[in-house]
Amino acid sequence: MSCRPEATAIGQTFNAITYGTVAGADAALEVLGLGAERAAGMLRYRGSELKLDVLLPGLHNLENATAAALIGLELGLDTVTVETLIARFPGVARRFERIGVTASGIRVVDDYAHNGEKLRAAITTAQAGASRVLAVFQPHGFGPARFLRPELRELLPSLLRSEDRFCYAEIFYAGGTVARDISSRALAEDIGCAYAPDHAAVRAWVAREARPGDTVLIMGARDPELPRLAREVFAALK
Incomplete structure (x- = not known):
């Protein structure tokens, strides 16, 4: 879940994973680039690094990709598979x-x-x-x-x-x-x-x-x- 104060408080009840660019997140997101057509970031989680190359612009889309990547990892997918799938996702209708x-x-x-x-x-x-x-x-x-x-x-x-x-x-x-x-x-x-x-x-x-x-x-x-x-x-x- 997004590492915001109100979200963190709720997440403690459910043992949730926090993520984001702020200090203290369980999964740290480093923004590498926010361009006109795409976004890129580095996700660090439990000793692993994942390069997120998103075919959608905007920090919010990069954060959404981070959440999707964490779900994949928690379900047992390896980092290469997660990186590949994130890079292939074309987006959905009416979301930029x-x-x-x-x-x-x-x-x-x-x-x-x-x-x-x-x-x-x-x-x-x-x-x-x-x-x-x-x-x-x-x-x-x-x-x-x-x-x-x-x-x-x-x-x-x-x-x-x-x-x-x-x-x-x-x-x-x-x-x-x-x-x-x-x-x-x-x-x-x-x-x-x-x-x-x-x-x-x-x-x-x-x-x-x-x-x-x-x-x-x-x-x-x-x-x-x-x-x-x-x-x-x-x-x-x-």
Whole structure:
């Protein structure tokens, strides 16, 4: 389990293995590289060293690979097998999924990020691979939008660089009797960013704002149309 104070306290009850880059972890992770397309690290555990070569960018993906490697070792796999399997893993849909790169170098990425920590991971990973990021976030419900509003009002301005751009897409509504008493327009006003009332407006905003070399990051959960939106954005930029 991740070597954070709250996780460590829980883990003591279950004799869990802690891992991470912090001192005191049972399994120590040394970050060797965080690039635009991949991540690398050295895992040291019980006298063994494993080179983790991950075909996905971002510290969070390297940490996830560390957890997977430790599970493999605990199940009896040898270090060479674990290293080989980690290096072959291509990732899964909507977890910093690269949709494509245009001829002018605009990269479009689709990600399931839907809360503060996941937005932080996705945006910082995108920033590591581009000097400018266009980030679109569609909240996944009215309740989550209300709950996350104070956190994101503080987080996003501190996270985004001066050249980055952010757009709130309208909140996903799946039907039912939920109170529709908040809009992404208000969330956008909180931080002075763009607002898109629908997916067509998202495509139009990206088309206006995108420059060669940018990374366009589409984020959100629940809405089954988000993968299509990411692909339509890419098609519009080609």
